[in-house]
Amino acid sequence: MLQRRRAGRADLTFLIKLDLGHEGYTPSIDKIPEDPQAHCDKISRYIQDADKAAWVIEHSRTHEQIAGILCWFRNLVTESKSAPNWSFYNLLRAHLPSDGQFCEVFNLWVDPSFRRQGLATQLKKQLEIESQNRAIKAIYTHTETTNTHVIDLNLKLGYKEVRRGPIWDEVERVSLVKHLTNIS
Secondary structure (H helix, E strand, O other): OEEEEEOOHHHHHHHHHHHHOOOOOOOOOOOOOOOHHHHHHHHHHHHHOOOEEEEEEEEOOOOOEEEEEEEEEEEOOOOOOOOOOHHHHHHHHHHOOOOOEEEEEEEEEEOHHHOOOOHHHHHHHHHHHHHHHOOOOEEEEEEEOOOHHHHHHHHHOOOEEEEEEOOOOOOOEEEEEEEOOOOO
């Protein structure tokens, strides 16, 4: 039996491994490796900060985490222009709600032995519910163009492709946005 729940402090090691796995994306070749403590602090903010969130799916019997998603609830109107990649997101403003609020998927991962079972869909649907609870009307995500299965999943879930090209390095990525309406 699998159980989806909000991530807590006990999930921090799993979330760090999920982020460090670099599965499904190419790490920037020019990026300096992050200090381990700084990385731990960054990922723990997805558990404790009000503008971030994380969920996991685990075995209810073994408590092994098999999937996770991290997100950031952003507002380009109030956010500092020095925030990470602010200028890039400002370019996307035409595809985001006029109030500047959106949910950004930071990371999504499912254990390879549990893929194609709807777990990524469950986690993305959880983001929709949380976003609507916060009166946020759009979710933004991006993935490398080589991740066709991820692109297909997002399109199936109602995301629209809004951009292709590099973001912070030379890797070509697809940017997708889903505008939320009432969820039943």
